[in-house]
Amino acid sequence: MERFSIVRLATLKETSARVAEGAGERVIRAGGIDLLDRMKEGLEAPTELVELQSIGGEEGTALRGASEKDGGWRLGALVTLGQIAAMTDLPKAYRALQVAAGEAATPGIRNAATLGGNLLQRPRCWYFRHQDMVCLKKGGDMCYAQTGDHRYHAILGAGPSWIVHPSSTASPLLALDASVEIWDGKASTRTVPIADLFALPTVDPEREHTLSPGEILLSVQLPAPVADQRSAYATAKEKQSQDWPLAEASVRLSMRGGKMSQVRVALGHVAPIPWRAKEAEAILEGKTPSADLFVEAAKAATSPAKPLAGNAYKVPLTHGLLRQALHEATGLAEA
Amino acid sequence: MYACGPMSDRTTLTRRGLFRGVSTAAILTGCVNKSNETGTQTPGVDDASAPGEIGPDAASVRFTLNGKPAEAKVEPRTTLLDALRIDLHTTGAKLVCDRGSCGACTVLVDGMQRNACMTLAHDVAGREVTTVEGLASGGELSALQKAFVEHDALQCGFCTSGMLVSCAGLLRRTKGQTLTERDVKAAIAGNICRCGTYPHIVAAVLDAAESKGA
Ligand SMILES: Cc1cc2nc3c(=O)[nH]c(=O)nc-3n(C[C@H](O)[C@H](O)[C@H](O)COP(=O)(O)OP(=O)(O)OC[C@H]3O[C@@H](n4cnc5c(N)ncnc54)[C@H](O)[C@@H]3O)c2cc1C
Ligand code: SF4
Ligand code: FES
Ligand code: FES
DSSP states (O other), rough: OOEEEEEOOOHHHHHHHHHHHTTTTEEEEEHHHHHHHHHHHTOOOOEEEEEEEOOOOOHHHHOOOOEEEEEEEEEEETTTTTHHHHHHSSSGGGHHHHHHHSSSSSSSHTTTBBHHHHHHOOOOOOTTTTTTTTOOGGTTSHHHHHSSOOOTTTSSSSOOOOOOOOOTTTOOOOOOTOEEEESSSSOOOEEEEEEGGBTTTTTOOOSSBBTTTEEEEEEEEOOOOOTTTTEEEEOOSSSSSOOOOOOOEEEEEEEETTTTEEEEEEEESSSSOOOEOOHHHHTTTTTTHHHHHHHHHHHHTTTTTTTTTOOOTHHHHHHHHHHHHHHHTTTOOOO | OOOOOSSOOOOOGGGGGTTOBOOOOOOOOTTOOGGOOOSSTTTTTTOOTTTEOOSOOEEEEEEEETTEEEEEEETTTOOHIIIIIIIIOOSSSSSSSSSSOTTEEEEEETEEEEEEGGBGGGGTOOOEEOOOOTTSSBOOHHHHHHHHTTTTTOOSSHHHHHHHHHHHHHHTTTSOOOOHHHHHHHHHHTTTTTTTHHHHHHHHHHHHHHOOOO
């Protein structure tokens, strides 16, 4: 890594001003897992790491804490994946998130990796992560994955970049209808649906999210569970640990009188953003759960898929994962 | 990039009692910004959560290493692993992948497993760091280390210090509780062993858990 300074400021305002003034040179650091990885690979050489961990007072408490209000939950951006997985008082209705947080990465990484950093980590595409490859995402003029080795790349919503969004917490949070709270760096905060945090490569192939330099993700907010809410998360990896998923499926639904309602289906690691599968939701809404119906929903979820030559396996894989998550959430089969 | 790792990593949800799940209150108190409690100490040097600027030139960082005070003068870009190995001559934690994906560099920071290669030395100002060197006391191996020897839980030995630290962390966290094979596998889910010693490690840890702990 090139030389840099560590800057620890006590307030959000100073922290974001510091970064906004030196965009590109100065970067926010939360747990630092993704950031140090990028710096070690020579992708970036910031002159200052501006720490979120030093923010004190009430702002610091809000960033590091989790709290309940009117049945909904607010998780500070600095809460770690390990803490989310181990929390005993989160409602069972949010199970998809807790399972995803507990299965991501490794125990040591989960103790450092923050929720905010997890959502804002950069893609794992191996061309992107290679210092010498200047692809579209790095300002070059082509996507090497499209014609190259794209076994881990997107089957849905892709082009002109074929990345998959790397965050394991993103698809469960989308299924759980979460919002994110963003500090604009000056005076105000805005709360937007988590879907609006992410942007497709058609908007800007160089970015995955919609924050401007100096804007800080403060928290993730989970709405109060709907009546009889269940949720589930299923993932497949090449190895059981130490690996980003090949594909993920997250579902949220309400089970009343033997019927599913308020169904949300979100897929992970198959698209450049966490992918909401409305086609599947429409098939499931208001119906009695059954294995046949789940097959139909799974096929609908991938109906818009356009796999490349080397990643078509993700279509049946996604079918299986979504069926697994639906079986689990509805209790049709035990997990 | 897609680093390998053969062990199951399903964790806490179904066995909250065992892993002592944390309540929200615990998350908050565990992470209090200590900047106002450090009266006579120097922010930055003694407290990583206090405001201040460090670097880019080398600066002092003080922390507790295996129960004793330690100080290193290092640049901000120095990882905890390099500070331990190069500056403090504590070479138990190993450098292998340097990317957080193998676990050879595992240390405990305030009792929690961390990858020292992905931690900056200045991050641990004022904190407690435990490496494999801190497991034995008074020249006597810990019960866990003895169990590793008895169960032939190492071959080339390169992953062993990281394995021991991960397992010592598990035993400390779960003192007095009954462990299962799954719990041990979950604890070493971030440690790769190219020699494939996993079954012997699991047996050693279960044995040590029954006898005396870390
Ligand atoms: C071996 C290994 C396996 C892994 N497996 C998985 C996996 O299975 N699933 C998965 O999801 N991840 C996985 N990861 C990635 C890891 O979870 C992320 O790198 C981590 O969550 C990033 O969080 P952080 O707090 O360290 O972020 P940082 O590295 O500190 O930050 C990441 C980026 O976000 C910005 N940022 C951080 N917080 C904020 C904020 N609050 N506001 C504005 N900007 C911010 C930073 O400037 C930086 O650009 C793995 C990592 C390793 C090393
Ligand atoms: S998928 Fe995106 S990051 Fe990867 S080579 Fe193509 S443009 Fe670059
Ligand atoms: S050296 Fe491999 S995880 Fe640190
Ligand atoms: S004993 Fe050789 S790597 Fe584990």
